[in-house]
Amino acid sequence: MFEKSADASKALQNLIENENLTNEQLAIDFNLSPQMVSHLKNGRRPMQRDIAQTSIQAHENSEYMADLMRAFTSGLTTPVLRGKNIERHRMSLAANAVKEMLEAIESVKKMVLVKPPGTLDKDELQEVENIYDEMLEATIFSENFLMQLENDYGISRKKRVRINEPRWKARGWLQ
CATH class of the missing domain: 1.20.58 (Methane Monooxygenase Hydroxylase; Chain G, domain 1)
Known part of the structure; x- marks a missing residue:
């Protein structure tokens, strides 16, 4: 049910946008190189489960956690509603x-x-x-x-x- 790795690019992109983070800040938070953060963010590398756990501990952002859970469970958890007809107020x-x-x-x-x-x-x-x-x-x-x-x-x-x-x-x- 929980994948060993998943494409977390959209989750990372939303986290970066919501919290105004840089690749360098995430690299420090996740204990990764800035290049690896770039690969994860752009979907060139899947995120490993241990990195996901570290990232959740570093950033308790509910939308990010929901996005990650959805990615690691192949879509079984609640999606974050961001469509054009959704006002997130x-x-x-x-x-x-x-x-x-x-x-x-x-x-x-x-x-x-x-x-x-x-x-x-x-x-x-x-x-x-x-x-x-x-x-x-x-x-x-x-x-x-x-x-x-x-x-x-x-x-x-x-x-x-x-x-x-x-x-x-x-x-x-x-x-």
Whole structure:
């Protein structure tokens, strides 16, 4: 599931742009030569897993971490929404997240999920896929909203998870 290496060029380019970094600064942070940073940035060399771990420790940038995770999991994790129809302001992302959550809730309310999976016909299976897609879109917008809050307010996801884990365990959500 986790690749040994991945093309991290877009992740590095976005990190450099977002944090106004130079190849030399990244070389120091990653313990690499400036030439190797250039190769990684321009996609001429794949980033190795150990370099990715070092880079995440050096730069706790939520978008960069999401980009790297997506690259190293062959696209299984949440993408950072940067398309031409996306405004990356926290209020815009919040509004989109709420909209997608409401659509997901409406799709779940449909009674198709009460039936056993083996009894569904073709149309009902398509409806289950639609529910899945709505939940996926809600999750993607929610994750992007959280990323923006982390960036705007300096919130550490690691710290928030560490603080909340005891409560989640007490509720029986985690073991």
